[in-house]
Amino acid sequence: MAQTGQKYTEARRAHLASGGHSGGARASEYPGGTITWPEDSLGWFTDQAYNAILLAADEARMLSHPGVGPEHLLLAAARCGNVESLLAGEGIDARAIHDVIAAIKGFGGKLELRPRRSPASEQVLRRAVTAAAARGVLGPSTEHLLIALGEQELTAQILAELGISSAQALVDGHYPVTRPPVAHAIIQRRAAQLASTGIEPPSPGPIPPIFERFTAQARDAINAGIQYARELNDHYVEPAHLLFGVLNAKTGVVATVRTRYGWHIPPGQFAPPRYPGVPGRFSPDPRHENVFIYTQPPYLRATGIFSPGARRIVAEDVLIVAERLGHSALTTGHVLIAILERPDEYTSDIISSVPGIREVTAVIDALPGQEDT
Numbered sequence: 001m002a003q004t005g006q007k008y009t010e011a012r013r014a015h016l017a018s019g020g021h022s023g024g025a026r027a028s029e030y031p032g033g034t035i036t037w038p039e040d041s042l043g044w045f046t047d048q049a050y051n052a053i054l055l056a057a058d059e060a061r062m063l064s065h066p067g068v069g070p071e072h073l074l075l076a077a078a079r080c081g082n083v084e085s086l087l088a089g090e091g092i093d094a095r096a097i098h099d100v101i102a103a104i105k106g107f108g109g110k111l112e113l114r115p116r117r118s119p120a121s122e123q124v125l126r127r128a129v130t131a132a133a134a135r136g137v138l139g140p141s142t143e144h145l146l147i148a149l150g151e152q153e154l155t156a157q158i159l160a161e162l163g164i165s166s167a168q169a170l171v172d173g174h175y176p177v178t179r180p181p182v183a184h185a186i187i188q189r190r191a192a193q194l195a196s197t198g199i200e201p202p203s204p205g206p207i208p209p210i211f212e213r214f215t216a217q218a219r220d221a222i223n224a225g226i227q228y229a230r231e232l233n234d235h236y237v238e239p240a241h242l243l244f245g246v247l248n249a250k251t252g253v254v255a256t257v258r259t260r261y262g263w264h265i266p267p268g269q270f271a272p273p274r275y276p277g278v279p280g281r282f283s284p285d286p287r288h289e290n291v292f293i294y295t296q297p298p299y300l301r302a303t304g305i306f307s308p309g310a311r312r313i314v315a316e317d318v319l320i321v322a323e324r325l326g327h328s329a330l331t332t333g334h335v336l337i338a339i340l341e342r343p344d345e346y347t348s349d350i351i352s353s354v355p356g357i358r359e360v361t362a363v364i365d366a367l368p369g370q371e372d373t
Contacts, residue, residue, distance in 0.1 A: 030130050032184030035191055041125040043199035044190070046141040048081040051206035053125070053145075055079065058315045060115040062211045063101065064108035068117040070124050070155045071101045073145060079209050083142040086170055092162050098212045100158045111323045113316060124148045124155075133187055136179025143171045207305050208315045214330045215371035217252030221245040221332050222314060229302055236307040239339055240346040242314070246336045247354070253333035253369035261356045313338050325364065331371045333363045 042050055055076035060068045077083040078094040087093065117125075127148035132140035149155040150167025164170060210219040225245030229237045247263065249255050257263070306314070317338035318330045327334065339347055340360055351357050 030133065030184050030187060031181065033188070035126075035130070035184075035187055036195075037126060038191055038195035038198075040194075040198065041122060041129065042201070043194040044125075044129045044138075044140060046139050047202040049077075049128075049141045049145055050202050052077045052079070052081065052083075052142050054201065055206045055208070056117075056121075057115055058208060058211070061112065061315065061319060062213050063105070064111055065105065066108060066112050066115060068115050068121055070118075070120050070149055070152045071105070071158060073121055073124060074149050074155045074158060075101060077142045077145050077149075080207070081142045082175075083146050086143065086146065086174055087164075089174075090162075090164060090170070092164070094209070095212060096162055097158060100161050104154070104158070107328070111319055113320075120152060124152055127151065129187075133182040135175075135177045136181060138182050138186065138190060143175055147171050205305075205311070208311050210314070211330075213328070214318075215252065215332070217249055217255075217371045218246075218330055218332050218335055221249040221252075221254070221335065224248060226304055230304065233302050235303060236305055237310050238307050238346065239309050239313055239342075239344055240350060242310055242335065243339050243347050243350055246332050246339070247350075247357075249332045252371045253331050253363065253366045254336050255332070256369065257333070257362050257366050261359070261362060263354050263357055309342075309344060313342070317342060325367060327368045329368065329371065331367065331369050333367045333369055337363055 042053060045053065053073065053076070056068050056072040059072040059075045060066075063072075065072070075094055075097050078087050078092070078097050084094070087097075124145070125148070128140045128144040131147040132138070132144040135144070137144070146167045150159060150164075150170075156167075159165075159167060210222050214222070222242060222245060225241040225243070226237050228244050229241040232241075234241065246254050247258065249258075313335070318334045321334045321337045321341070322328070322330055325334075337360055340351065340358065340363075343351060356362075
C-alpha cells in the first residue's frame with residue numbers, strides 16, 4: 001500500500017501473486033507441513049493476549065455489534081500491554097481506533113450479550129500463532145496479534161487511516177527477530193496437546209476498560225471506585241467500590257438525584273476489611289494514636305482488577321439498562337441502576353444505610369441527564 005498507493009485488497013492480491021507474504025506462513029500452513037488446529041485457538045496465547053481476546057467480546061458488545069470481528073481484537077489489544085505501547089509511540093490510542101470503527105461500521109441495533117468470534121477473527125488468531133512461531137516464539141502475545149491484524153482487510157484499513165501502513169514494520173522496529181523459527185513438529189505437538197486438554201483462562205481475567213460509551217462523569221465515578229479499592233487494599237474492585245464511587249460523583253445524574261433526595265453515605269460504612277477471604281493483619285497506624293490499620297501481604301494487595309460481579313456491571317448490566325431505556329450513552333445513573341438491580345451482600349449493606357436509594361424510579365426519571373460524553 002505504501003509503495004504503490006493501491007487499496008489494501010489490490011496491494012495484498014498483488015503481493016501474494018508475486019509469492020510474497022509478511023512475517024512467516026499463512027494461517028493454516030507452516031514450513032514443513034500443515035498445522036492441524038485445535039477447535040479453540042485461545043490456548044496458544046500469553047495471558048496478555050488471551051485477556052485482550054476475551055476483552056474483544058466486550059468491545060463488540062459496547063458497539064452493539066453481533067459478533068467479534070478483527071476490528072474488536074484490534075481495539076482490545078490497543079488498550080493494554082505491548083500493542084498499547086507500540087501504538088502510543090505512534091500517537092494512537094484506543095479511542096482513536098474506536099472512532100474509526102464507529103465511523104466505518106457504526107453502532108449496531110439489538111444488544112448481543114454473548115457475541116461470538118467471526119471466522120475472520122479465528123483466522124487472525126491462527127495467523128498470530130504462525131507469525132509468532134516464524135519469529136521463534138511458541139506463545140504469541142499482543143504484538144503478534146497486531147501483525148496478523150495488519151494483514152486483514154478491515155483492520156489494515158483502520159491502521160492505515162491512523163497512519164500505520166505496515167503493522168509488521170512497526171512490530172519489527174521494536175521487537176526484532178532474534179530467534180530461529182519454531183520447528184513445525186513442535187507446533188504440531190502443541191496443537192495436539194491443546195486439542196486434547198485445552199487450557200484454563202488466566203485468573204484473574206482482563207481489567208475492563210472504561211469504554212467510550214461511558215460519559216466523563218461515569219468514567220470518573222468508576223475510577224473513584226477503583227481508587228477506593230486500592231486505598232482499602234481490597235484485592236479486587238468489587239460492586240461496593242463502584243457503588244461508593246457512583247454515589248459520591250460530584251456531577252451528573254446521580255449527583256443531581258443525591259442532592260434532591262439528600263442521600264449520604266456515612267464514611268464508617270466502609271470500615272476495612274470489606275471483603276473476606278484475603279488474609280491480613282491489623283497493625284498500629286503510626287500517624288494516629290490508638291488507631292489500627294488492616295494490611296495484607298504484598299502479593300495479596302490491591303490489583304485494580306475487577307471481580308466477576310463488578311466486571312459484569314460495567315461490561316454488561318449497564319448496557320442492559322441502557323437498551324431497556326433506549327439510551328446510547330452510559331451515565332452514572334445507568335451504573336447506579338445496574339448495581340441496585342443486582343445487589344450483593346455488601347452493596348445491600350450500603351443500600352440499606354442510605355434512605356431512599358432504592359427508589360430506582362427517581363434515577364430513571366433523571367435520565368438520560370446532561371452528562372458529558
